[in-house]
Amino acid sequence: MKPFKQIRHAYFLGFSADNSNRGVPKFLVFLPQSSLIAVPESQGNIYKSPCNNHYITPFLQCPAHFHSQYLSIMVPSNFFTFLLVIIITLLVLQKRVNAEEDSNGFHGNERDALLALKATFNNSFLDSNWTGIMCYMNEKTYWYGIQCFNGRVTGIILENMKLTGEIKEDALVNLTELSNISLKNNLISGKLMKFANNPKLRNIDLSSNKFHGEIPQSLLYLNSLEALLLQDNDLTGPIPGFNQSSLKSFNVSQNNLSGKCHKPKPFNLLAFPLMLKGKLVFVENNQPRFELDDLLKASAEGLGKGNFGNCYKAMLEIGQVVVVKRLIDLKPLSSDEFVRQVRAIANQKHPNLLPLLAYYYSKDEKLFLYRFAAHGNVYNRLHGGRGTRDRIPFRWSSRLAVARGVARALEYLHQNTRSQTTAPHGNLKSSNVLLDENEETLVSDYGLTSLIALPIAAQRMVSYKTPEYESHKLISKKSDVWSYGCLLLELLTGRIPTHSAPPGINGVDLCGWVHRAVREEWTAEIFDPEIAVVRGANQGMLRLMQIAMKCCEKSPEKRPEIRHVLAEVEKVRVSVDSEEEELSHSSLERSLTDDSLSATSTAMVVIADNRR
Numbered sequence: 001m002k003p004f005k006q007i008r009h010a011y012f013l014g015f016s017a018d019n020s021n022r023g024v025p026k027f028l029v030f031l032p033q034s035s036l037i038a039v040p041e042s043q044g045n046i047y048k049s050p051c052n053n054h055y056i057t058p059f060l061q062c063p064a065h066f067h068s069q070y071l072s073i074m075v076p077s078n079f080f081t082f083l084l085v086i087i088i089t090l091l092v093l094q095k096r097v098n099a100e101e102d103s104n105g106f107h108g109n110e111r112d113a114l115l116a117l118k119a120t121f122n123n124s125f126l127d128s129n130w131t132g133i134m135c136y137m138n139e140k141t142y143w144y145g146i147q148c149f150n151g152r153v154t155g156i157i158l159e160n161m162k163l164t165g166e167i168k169e170d171a172l173v174n175l176t177e178l179s180n181i182s183l184k185n186n187l188i189s190g191k192l193m194k195f196a197n198n199p200k201l202r203n204i205d206l207s208s209n210k211f212h213g214e215i216p217q218s219l220l221y222l223n224s225l226e227a228l229l230l231q232d233n234d235l236t237g238p239i240p241g242f243n244q245s246s247l248k249s250f251n252v253s254q255n256n257l258s259g260k261c262h263k264p265k266p267f268n269l270l271a272f273p274l275m276l277k278g279k280l281v282f283v284e285n286n287q288p289r290f291e292l293d294d295l296l297k298a299s300a301e302g303l304g305k306g307n308f309g310n311c312y313k314a315m316l317e318i319g320q321v322v323v324v325k326r327l328i329d330l331k332p333l334s335s336d337e338f339v340r341q342v343r344a345i346a347n348q349k350h351p352n353l354l355p356l357l358a359y360y361y362s363k364d365e366k367l368f369l370y371r372f373a374a375h376g377n378v379y380n381r382l383h384g385g386r387g388t389r390d391r392i393p394f395r396w397s398s399r400l401a402v403a404r405g406v407a408r409a410l411e412y413l414h415q416n417t418r419s420q421t422t423a424p425h426g427n428l429k430s431s432n433v434l435l436d437e438n439e440e441t442l443v444s445d446y447g448l449t450s451l452i453a454l455p456i457a458a459q460r461m462v463s464y465k466t467p468e469y470e471s472h473k474l475i476s477k478k479s480d481v482w483s484y485g486c487l488l489l490e491l492l493t494g495r496i497p498t499h500s501a502p503p504g505i506n507g508v509d510l511c512g513w514v515h516r517a518v519r520e521e522w523t524a525e526i527f528d529p530e531i532a533v534v535r536g537a538n539q540g541m542l543r544l545m546q547i548a549m550k551c552c553e554k555s556p557e558k559r560p561e562i563r564h565v566l567a568e569v570e571k572v573r574v575s576v577d578s579e580e581e582e583l584s585h586s587s588l589e590r591s592l593t594d595d596s597l598s599a600t601s602t603a604m605v606v607i608a609d610n611r612r
């Protein structure tokens with residue numbers, strides 16, 4: 001081993017890549033004879049570490065902030081050598097930064113989120129500890145309480161630290177890989193954070209702090225949530241109806257919350273708090289029949305909480321899978337009126353409408369049983385997992401198939417409805433468009449307007465969010481056309497419309513946004529980058545955009561009838577070119593070329609011209 005004193009200066013150069021794809025620290029060493037050598041990690045143990053004053057192997061064990069300190073205390077042996085060292089060092093460090101960014105090793109947004117938390121907590125220990133590299137590939141992080149995997153932040157565990165400060169509601173929005181957070185037993189104040197961007201969260205422990213305000217609805221959408229511990233805070237408002245089957249540990253005690261606290265557990269329909277007496281009434285002939293008892297014995301899991309009750313997936317012993325929707329907030333209908341309305345819904349039969357299989361009616365409980373759509377809803381397909389490795393691209397051809405399927409279903413509903421003052425669907429949005437095991441489109445929740453009490457419908461249903469209802473309290477078939485236009489824009493832009501955004505998500509006024517975008521020619525930003533392939537939007541997308549803009553005209557009279565809309569949508573084709581381009585489009589975040597900008601720009605001007 002060479003003693004440290006034989007070496008004039010040793011410079012840390014950075015990490016170079018090796019075959020195992022992990023960084024190897026390299027040092028530039030000045031020997032007494034003034035010769036320069038670059039030493040890889042294997043020989044790194046011969047040098048005394050300037051960071052902790054004893055010999056170390058490997059050099060990686062130095063705290064990350066050492067690098068900058070070390071570089072700043074270098075003494076040049078002569079001017080030219082100094083210059084050479086500076087240039088080499090800068091080049092190597094630059095290479096390292098690039099390598100880290102390329103290999104998921106550095107996520108600026110995540111780092112900013114943690115630095116913002118550090119500023120909030122204003123804690124001297126975190127101030128001195130949370131410095132330097134945060135998460136580097138699969139190396140252990142030195143940031144206290146932070147867990148990383150593959151260079152991403154997966155956990156924040158800061159317990160019993162007397163942390164103070166008012167946390168921001170959006171503190172976690174950039175930590176999309178987060179799966180554990182525990183801030184228990186501190187003095188943190190503020191409202192609970194929004195969790196809509198943290199779909200992988202499994203354990204949340206914010207107990208024994210000073211959080212105030214309501215429990216956010218975004219927690220209801222965390223499908224992997226196993227533990228939610230919020231006890232001993234100053235929370236107010238209702239306890240939301242948690243029904244995730246994953247939830248094993250739940251505590252919201254010692255707050256000022258109202259409502260009952262049902263301890264959620266893996267769901268079984270036997271756990272219905274009511275005794276169900278009576279019969280299931282089947283309205284669909286081509287399905288196997290079963291009794292209410294069979295349904296009560298089925299194992300079940302929560303699918304989600306909608307505006308009109310919870311939905312459960314029930315797996316019957318005979319192997320059949322059905323969806324059970326518990327209806328709440330209905331109009332006070334007699335049994336005969338209820339049955340008449342349900343029959344009217346059940347009589348609507350079309351390949352693109354989710355069929356109602358059966359219903360259950362009693363004074364206290366009303367259930368609808370539907371076919372299970374195995375591929376879930378279009379909202380999740382379109383927006384779920386964005387920016388993560390779990391994202392399954394939603395291709396242009398699939399989006400166009402959804403646009404067609406929905407238009408066909410709507411045209412059928414409109415054709416079968418005489419009244420001009422109702423919206424035959426009434427609640428069209430991407431979470432009510434489902435995909436079956438063959439990716440066929442099934443529109444759900446049609447016809448519920450006839451069952452829901454008006455004040456509730458006016459608050460929660462899409463047709464009551466239209467410009468005509470807001471200005472004149474009117475709805476009509478054209479209200480569905482408006483909702484369809486918004487759905488098309490959602491499919492084309494990948495953006496979430498405000499009127500149908502789930503709780504905790506801020507959408508955009510899509511119609512207004514697209515009209516403005518066309519007027520001001522921000523052409524590159526309009527189409528979802530996932531479908532705006534290398535040469536930019538293709539003719540089909542532009543045509544669909546034109547149709548969408550007509551459908552969401554402010555004035556209902558200017559909107560086309562759905563049969564004309566369907567005829568136009570049927571003409572839109574997926575060109576072979578665009579399919580091939582999409583498939584070869586490996587990087588979804590590739591920016592549009594100048595050509596694509598001008599092509600899109602021209603086409604958008606045409607759209608604008610057509611509208612004048």
Ligand SMILES: Nc1ncnc2c1ncn2[C@@H]1O[C@H](COP(=O)(O)OP(=O)(O)OP(=O)(O)O)[C@@H](O)[C@H]1O
Pocket residue numbers: 303304305306307308309310311323325354370371372373374376377427431432434444445460
């Ligand atoms: N037949 C079905 N197959 C598969 N998933 C379904 C089915 N019906 C409903 N779901 C899912 O269950 C969840 C709750 O559905 P529900 O229709 O109650 O609420 P929603 O669509 O979110 O809102 P709204 O009540 O306004 O329609 C949603 O994620 C929906 O996609």
